[in-house]
Amino acid sequence: QVRLVESGGGLVQAGGSLRLSCAGSGLDLRGLGMAWFRRVPGKNREFVASIYWERGGDSYGDFVKGRFTISKDIDANTLYLQMNSLKPEDTGVYYCAARPVATSPYPADYREWGQGTQVTVSS
Numbered sequence: 817q818v819r820l821v822e823s824g825g826g827l828v829q830a831g832g833s834l835r836l837s838c839a840g841s842g843l844d845l846r847g848l849g850m851a852w853f854r855r856v857p858g859k860n861r862e863f864v865a866s867i868y869w870e871r872g873g874d875s876y877g878d879f880v881k882g883r884f885t886i887s888k889d890i891d892a893n894t895l896y897l898q899m900n901s902l903k904p905e906d907t908g909v910y911y912c913a914a915r916p917v918a919t920s921p922y923p924a925d926y927r928e929w930g931q932g933t934q935v936t937v938s939s
Contacts, residue, residue: 817842818929818930818931819840819841819842819843819928820839820840820841820843820912820913820929820930821838821841822836822837822838822910822911822912822932822933823836823837823839823933824837825910825934825935826934826935826936827936827937828935828936828937828938829937830902830903830904830937831901832902832937833898833899833900833902834902835896835898836852836896836897836910836933837894837895837896838852838894838895838896838897838912838930839892839893839894840893843928844893845869845888845893845894845895845914846869846870847869847870847916848869848914848915848916848917849867849869849914849915849917849918849919850867850869850886850895850919851863851864851865851866851867851914851915851919851926852865852866852886852897852910852912852913853910853912853923854906854910854911854935855908855909855932856905856906856907857907857908862879863877863921863923864877864884864886864897865877865884865885865886865897866921867886867888867895867919868917868918868919869888869890873919877921883899883900883901883902884897884898884899884900885897885898885900886898895912897910902937903937904938904939906935906937907935907937908934908935909932909934910932910935911930911931911932911933912929912930913926913928913929913930914926914927914928915927
């Protein structure tokens, strides 16, 4: 059973923006470390951003360079990824993930995964 449900992907032109959402479905996100990963063509799953649900404290992959912002809505039990200044190389499938307590940049550390949402950036 998938307990993280992503949405918000789509097709956007280079330089545009998208906001991805990840809702907990039957999964309370409080106390969890949350992250976004992506799988782009020709690469393994890549760390995008993470945030600790209780105290914040976000971190980002090196390629982000200030373009993306991870955030959360506690009342809505939802994680977000605001992506600005998108580039064609950002094209891929974006996944949210959860693990107990702390965050990590390594996919193998996460127990819960969403189904992924496709992001396509045209040049």
